Amino acid sequence: MVGSEIIQNAVAQNRTALTEFEAKEFLETLGLPVTKQVLADTKDAAVKAAKEIGFPVVMKLMAEDVVHKSDVGAVKLDIKDESEVKTTFEELMKIHSNSKKQVSIQEMAPKGNEVILGMTQDPQFGPVLMFGLGGVFVEVLKDVSFRIPPLTRFDAEDMIKEIKAYPILEGVRGGVSSDLDALVDCILKLSDLSVDLSDCIKEMDINPLFATEKGAVAVDSLVILK
Ligand code: ADP
Numbered sequence: 634m635v636g637s638e639i640i641q642n643a644v645a646q647n648r649t650a651l652t653e654f655e656a657k658e659f660l661e662t663l664g665l666p667v668t669k670q671v672l673a674d675t676k677d678a679a680v681k682a683a684k685e686i687g688f689p690v691v692m693k694l695m696a697e698d699v700v701h702k703s704d705v706g707a708v709k710l711d712i713k714d715e716s717e718v719k720t721t722f723e724e725l726m727k728i729h730s731n732s733k734k735q736v737s738i739q740e741m742a743p744k745g746n747e748v749i750l751g752m753t754q755d756p757q758f759g760p761v762l763m764f765g766l767g768g769v770f771v772e773v774l775k776d777v778s779f780r781i782p783p784l785t786r787f788d789a790e791d792m793i794k795e796i797k798a799y800p801i802l803e804g805v806r807g808g809v810s811s812d813l814d815a816l817v818d819c820i821l822k823l824s825d826l827s828v829d830l831s832d833c834i835k836e837m838d839i840n841p842l843f844a845t846e847k848g849a850v851a852v853d854s855l856v857i858l859k
């Protein structure tokens with residue numbers, strides 16, 4: 634499916650958000666790197682998917698009304714074998730939801746710095762892009778940078794270097810350094826997207842994007858429709 638079809642499909646169903654699976658499918662159509670992911674409706678399909686992807690895997694409940702997945706135990710990391718896939722599938726399906734439930738089986742992304750990319754709509758400026766480091770940096774310290782798209786490569790680089798926590802991305806004190814070019818590419822793709830699709834997307838984020846020494850990969854994304 635092309636990106637706009639994923640969105641039209643959800644709009645046709647009167648939905649206000651894409652599931653994480655759909656959001657990452659959508660990002661992939663735009664050339665953004667996302668984790669390998671497969672949707673499963675049954676335990677057997679989950680096992681098959683996990684074997685295809687290769688252990689360890691991550692399993693998450695996909696349901697339109699479960700937006701903050703970890704809050705309700707809908708994210709299970711580091712699933713190591715077939716029997717764990719089966720028990721985890723059952724556990725996830727027990728979580729309360731009023732929407733259709735499916736399980737996303739995905740590759741366990743290699744550790745890196747967790748960054749957040751976001752897009753919101755400002756009544757005056759239209760789409761606004763946001764960048765920051767995940768976790769306490771965004772939630773507690775509000776250490777983020779903003780730009781109005783379209784961005785140039787220079788703008789995107791500037792946006793990354795502007796946050797106070799930037800030394801962390803450089804790998805200060807033995808931490809993992811992050812691939813700046815890969816981050817810039819992701820920001821530029823988000824910039825294009827927010828210019829092209831601001832009519833149908835109210836807000837979206839990639840939270841987190843894992844930024845490793847070589848490359849970056851989106852492990853979670855939320856897209857809210859207009
Ligand atoms: P939530 O809906 O609660 O934001 P996420 O999908 O972001 O759930 O998962 C919570 C956390 O679990 C992420 O911030 C990340 O640290 C970790 N995580 C999620 N998916 C993966 C994955 N595929 N590989 C590695 N870590 C992951």
Ligand code: MG
Nearest residue numbers: 840841853854
């Ligand atoms: Mg998340």
